[in-house]
Amino acid sequence: MTEIVVRPATLLDWEAIHPIFEQVVSEGETYAYPPSSTSDEARELWMERAPGLTVVAELHGAIVGTAKMGPNRPGHGDHIGTASFMVDRAARGAGIxxxxxxxxxxxxxxxGFEGIQFNAVVASNHAAVHLWTSLGFEIVGTVPGAFRSPRHGRVGLHVMFLPI
Structure with missing residues (x-):
């Protein structure tokens, strides 16, 4: 089995992360990020600063996925974390x-977080919903019609939670 290496991202990794960001955002099925974002704007949206972290996943030495994580809210909400994920279309289904x-x-x-909250998992993104539930997340609510999917029309956004 080929090992998937996950490591902290550096600014030098942005050149490899940006095409994944553009691909996922332009598909329009999982993120509400503006598709017209410049590279600099996208980098500001994706590359977390402390106390958060952005990581990359490498397969055969190539960056094929990325995630960002950190506190879901500041101040009195900083004990609950959040995260976002993107995987290159060509590497999907490989366990990234x-x-x-x-x-x-x-x-x-x-x-030391006490839980992880995903604020906006697109309900029609069945692969993500299945993955997160298989890792122990529960859907704690759904905002009906909160996401405009190019393929499915208006679909719900799930709020998912994992106590840790």
Whole structure:
């Protein structure tokens, strides 16, 4: 089995992360980020600063996925974490998302968070919903019609939670 390596991202990794960001955002099925974002704007949206972290997943030495994580809210909400994930279309189905998810859960535990909340999992993104529930997340609510999917029309956004 080929090992998927997850490591902290550096600014030098942005050149490899940006095409994944553009691909995922332009598909329009999982993120509400503006598709017209410049590279600089996208980098500001994706590359976390402390206390958060952005990581990359490498397969055969190539960056094929990325995740960002950190506190969900500042101040009185900073004991609950959050995260976002992107996987290159060509690498989907190879376990990249699962490996990134496991890393994110472990990182939040090591940092002393009490739970992880995903604020906006697109309900029609069945692969993500299945992955997160298989890792122990529960859907705690759904905002009906909160996301405009090019393929499915208006679909719900799930709020998912994992106590850790």
């Amino acid at each position: 998302g699962r490996r990134l998810g496991e890393y994110v859960i472990d990182w939040h535990r090591r940092q």
